[in-house]
Amino acid sequence: MFKKILVFAKNDPLSRSLASQIAEKLKATFVSEAAIKRRFQADLIIVIGGDGTVIRAERLFPSVPKFTFGSGRLGFLSSLKAQDWEAGIKAFTTQKFILEERLKLSSPSCPAALNEYLIKGTEGKMFEAEVWIDKKPMGGIRGDGILVSTPTGSTAYALSCGGPIVYPTAKNISLIPVNPFQLGSRPIVLADTATIQIQLMTPGRLFADGEFLKTVDPKKTVTFKKAKNTARFVLLPQSSNFFEKLSLLR
Structure with a gap:
């Protein structure tokens, strides 16, 4: 199914060592996060590292399927933990997997976002903006900034800003004020068909x-x-589920 496989690893000893073993087993190309200097053609990216490494891989290779192994403490974007790589590769090579699609966001002249876009004020200054949803005025925002988040991003920065936890494959976009200076300013969950326009009143x-x-x-x-386009991730029968990962935040 996948003829050209690239193993993309975080630049630390554990991740690089694991990536070398996987690349040798699958006869794939291995490149570390720090060393990548050119575009590679691939049908599948095997990612070793944390969520930040997965996000960078998606930025470099948009929409190419990712098979992810987490080498950190917590990885919402990891299919398996690093120590389970041998069982994972065995299941993968026997095609016991599915591809899960995740919504991404776009903004003109900007790279797509897997987690979120953030607009914030300049250092030490109040951020003010007017917001429209599908050309209908939603009202003003005053505070540190505003997040536009995907379901995947709901367990990232959006979570620490008081945003809702959204199931990763849900068809929603969340709009979340960052430290609002308004009692009535609250997060809102929108359909993924919504167009959000934010007009800044301040830099x-x-x-x-x-x-x-x-x-x-x-x-x-x-x-x-x-x-x-969506982000696509390889999931195996033994992949940890979303609710197991949430329990690690307690």
Whole structure:
């Protein structure tokens, strides 16, 4: 099914060692996160590392299926833990897996986001903006910033901002104020068909999955909506489920 396999690993000894073993077993190409300098063609990316490594792999190889092994303490995007790699590869080679699709977000002239987009104010300044949903005014936001989150991102930065936990394959987009200076400002869950427009009243900075993209001037409007392409992940029968991972946050 997959003819060209790339093993992409976090730049630490454990991840690199595991990646080398998997690459040798599958006769695949291995590249570390720190060493990648050119585009590779691949039908499947095996990712070794934490959620940050998975997000970077998705940024570099959008929509190419990812088979993920977590080498950190907690990995919401990991199919299996690193120590279970041999059983995982055996199940994979016998095609005992499914591909799970995850919603991503897009914004004009910006890379797609798997977790979230964030617009926040400049250092020490109040952020103010007006928000429209499908061209209907939702109201103003005052605070540190605003998050536009996917279901996958609901257990990332959005969670620490008081956003709802959303099942990863749900068809929703969440809009979450960051430290709002308003009693009535609360997160809202929208359909994934929604188009969100945020017009800044104060200077802001735009981020995608934690990576700074650009500054945004007052009176400028930034638009967000569901991306055309999804992220795809290999899941095995023995993959840990979403609720098991949630229990590790307690």
